[in-house]
Amino acid sequence: MLTYEEARRRVIEQVEKGAGAPRVERVRILHALGRVLAQQVKADRAYPPFDRSTRDGYAVRAEEAGPGATLRCVGEIKAGDAVRSVLAPGTCVQIMTGAAVPCGGDAVVMIEFTKREGDAVRFERPARAGQNIVPRGSEGAAGQTVLNPGMRMGYAEMALAAQVGAADLQCFAKPRVAILSTGDEVVDIGETPGEFQIRNSNSVSLAAQARLAGAEPVLLGNAADRTEELQAKISEGLKADVLVLSGGVSMGKYDLVEAVLKALGAEFYFDAVAMRPGKPAVFGRCGETFVFGLPGNPVSTIVTFELFATAAIDLLSGTSARPLPLVRARLSQTLDEKPGLAHFLPARIEGRGAEMRAAPLKWQSSGDLGALAWANGFIVVPPEKHRIEAGADVEVLLRRDLL
Ligand code: AMP
Ligand code: MG
Numbered sequence: 325m326l327t328y329e330e331a332r333r334r335v336i337e338q339v340e341k342g343a344g345a346p347r348v349e350r351v352r353i354l355h356a357l358g359r360v361l362a363q364q365v366k367a368d369r370a371y372p373p374f375d376r377s378t379r380d381g382y383a384v385r386a387e388e389a390g391p392g393a394t395l396r397c398v399g400e401i402k403a404g405d406a407v408r409s410v411l412a413p414g415t416c417v418q419i420m421t422g423a424a425v426p427c428g429g430d431a432v433v434m435i436e437f438t439k440r441e442g443d444a445v446r447f448e449r450p451a452r453a454g455q456n457i458v459p460r461g462s463e464g465a466a467g468q469t470v471l472n473p474g475m476r477m478g479y480a481e482m483a484l485a486a487q488v489g490a491a492d493l494q495c496f497a498k499p500r501v502a503i504l505s506t507g508d509e510v511v512d513i514g515e516t517p518g519e520f521q522i523r524n525s526n527s528v529s530l531a532a533q534a535r536l537a538g539a540e541p542v543l544l545g546n547a548a549d550r551t552e553e554l555q556a557k558i559s560e561g562l563k564a565d566v567l568v569l570s571g572g573v574s575m576g577k578y579d580l581v582e583a584v585l586k587a588l589g590a591e592f593y594f595d596a597v598a599m600r601p602g603k604p605a606v607f608g609r610c611g612e613t614f615v616f617g618l619p620g621n622p623v624s625t626i627v628t629f630e631l632f633a634t635a636a637i638d639l640l641s642g643t644s645a646r647p648l649p650l651v652r653a654r655l656s657q658t659l660d661e662k663p664g665l666a667h668f669l670p671a672r673i674e675g676r677g678a679e680m681r682a683a684p685l686k687w688q689s690s691g692d693l694g695a696l697a698w699a700n701g702f703i704v705v706p707p708e709k710h711r712i713e714a715g716a717d718v719e720v721l722l723r724r725d726l727l
Contacts, residue, residue, distance in 0.1 A: 325598040327707065328631055328666050332648075334593050335607055335632050339614060339639040346642045347497040353485055356477040356493050358538055360642040363494040365471035365485050370461035374407070374424040379456040382416040382438060382445055383429035389416070389451040397445050401426065416445055425457050432456035474643045476538075496642030501539040501633075502564035503530045504557050505546045506572040506581060507620060512545065525693065526570040526625045533629045536725055537637040539566070549578040558584055562613045565640050568633055571620025573604045581617045585610055598707055599666045601690035602628040614640075621690035627668045627702065630724065649722040653682035655703070655712055663710035670699035673720055682720050700726045 326334065348362040377383065388395060395416040401407055403422035411417060411428035419425065419432055430453045439446040464470060470484055477485070477493070485493060510524045511517045524546050531541040542564055547557040549572060558581075561567035572581035573595075582595065585608065592608035599605075601624035606617040614636050618628045635645040653673055661667045670692075671682045682703050687695035704719040705712060712718060 325596050325603075326594050328597050328599045328602075331594050331597045331605070331607070332631055332635055335635050336639065336645050338593050338607075338609065339636045342609060342614075343640055344612075346499065346640060348494050349497050351493050351495045353482060353491050353493060356482055356485070356495060357479070359477050359493070359495040359498070360538070361471055361475045361477060361481075361493060362473050362496045362642060364469050364473065365488060365490045365493070367464045367466055367468045367470055368489045369466045371463040371487070372458050372460060375460050376458045377419045377421060377423050377425055377432045377456060378458060379432050379434045380420050381418075381432045381434040381436075381456065383411060383419045383425050384416045384431050384433055384447075384451060385411065385413065385429065386431040386451040386453040386455070388414065389431065389433055389447045391447065391449055394444050394446045396443050397440070398443075430454060430457070476643055498538060498540040499565040499637055499640035500542050501534040501566045501568055501637065502542045502544055502561035503527050503534065503568050503570075504544040504561050505570045505620070506549060506554065507546065508549045508578070510546045510571070525622055526620060529622065529626050530568055530570065530629060532725070533626065533633070534568070534637065537634045538641050539637045549580055551580055551584060554580055554584040555588065558588060558610075562588070562610055562615075564613060566633065566636055567610075567613050567615045568629065569615070569617045570625045573606050573617040573619055575604075579604075582606060585615060585617070590615060597628075598664065599627075599631075599668065600662070601668065602631070603665065605632065607632060619690075622693045623670070623687075623690040623696055626696065630721070634724075649724055649727060650704070651680065651720050651722060652717050653680040653703075653720045655714055655716050655718045656681050656683040658714045659684060659703070659705060659712045661705050661710045664707050666707050667705035668702040668721065669705065670695050671701050671703045671720065672699060673701045673722065680720075682718055699723065 398415045400418040401423045402420045407424040407426050411426045431451045437449045505524050505526045509521050511521050513523045534541040547554045572579045590608045590610035595606040597605050604619045605628040608615050616633050618625045638645045669684045671684050673682050675681050685695045702721045
């Protein structure tokens with residue numbers, strides 16, 4: 325059986341090999357958060373566009389503004405002022421942060437290190453040429469590429485695009501992820517379940533996870549555990565870029581998902597992973613669509629989506645697969661788990677850096693969403709190391725939605 329790392333690598337391999345180039349669409353900059361860029365963005369002019377003062381103070385010729393020197397102040401320049409005149413020898417000019425340094429001036433002395441009486445400004449410290457000035461073009465030349473295709477637009481990238489005037493951006497279309505839950509016992513969240521029925525919480529967590537991963541979820545509801553109904557709804561799901569199914573992939577008599585997919589022509593790249601929860605997870609392809617069959621237990625569904633489906637969504641978004649948010653933490657209590665499988669245990673992670681601690685939460689196995697709502701991560705117990713002593717260093721998978 326594959327380890328979860330091998331299974332994830334297999335997802336990446338297959339999607340890299342089999343995915344076509346995503347569609348490109350125009351996105352308004354304010355809506356570009358999380359989108360993957362499909363174009364280069366270039367600087368429209370030099371940055372900064374003028375020699376910019378980074379302090380409130382006096383623009384001077386550095387060699388004239390040594391300790392004890394006095395210069396006559398001949399005016400002031402505020403941010404946004406047009407600056408055309410040359411700073412005459414023996415003078416200084418009051419200048420504000422963000423304003424252009426006049427020609428002839430080569431340093432800005434902070435106001436805190438000066439004394440002013442009328443027009444006379446006295447300097448207290450040595451001035452160095454270039455101090456408190458960002459020269460024109462030093463952040464970037466006009467025409468220089470500042471953002472490249474494949475980059476994900478975060479707040480910094482958005483601000484940079486805004487700075488150079490790129491109000492519309494060519495971005496890759498978000499992959500469409502169809503979400504279909506399965507099970508005779510599952511009812512829609514708007515319905516009142518019968519005594520032996522449960523609400524479809526998986527479609528809700530999967531939709532949230534798909535959105536967070538950068539995809540557009542397409543909710544297909546639930547299919548009963550019957551071949552014809554599964555076939556019809558799965559066929560609908562195969563119109564999307566990715567189909568994520570929950571439930572129906574275990575060994576039970578009514579776990580029909582794999583058989584139905586096979587009958588529809590699916591090819592499987594794995595059909596079990598050495599992990600708990602999540603062991604029955606399957607991954608394959610049916611026509612052009614990548615298919616994840618995730619076990620129906622809510623925590624299994626959540627963990628397997630995070631480990632496997634997120635990588636496929638990244639790649640189908642036109643960028644590389646982001647690494648899993650794994651960190652190290654100190655275990656707060658001894659663990660003893662079944663060997664041979666990697667375990668993902670809901671945990672509370674506290675502290676930071678070398679002081680990070682992970683406390684496993686009490687849970688009633690992989691159906692326990694209540695425990696998960698208290699968890700901000702999962703302790704990863706590797707398959708070969710079932711017993712881990714309190715105080716040991718463990719790996720923790722952080723919940724991406726809480727980062
Ligand atoms: P299965 O993987 O189909 O064997 O289901 C495993 C467990 O997950 C069962 O207890 C199901 O009732 C539960 N389950 C299956 N589908 C869902 C769903 N959509 N929402 C919440 N729980 C589910
Ligand atoms: Mg089921």
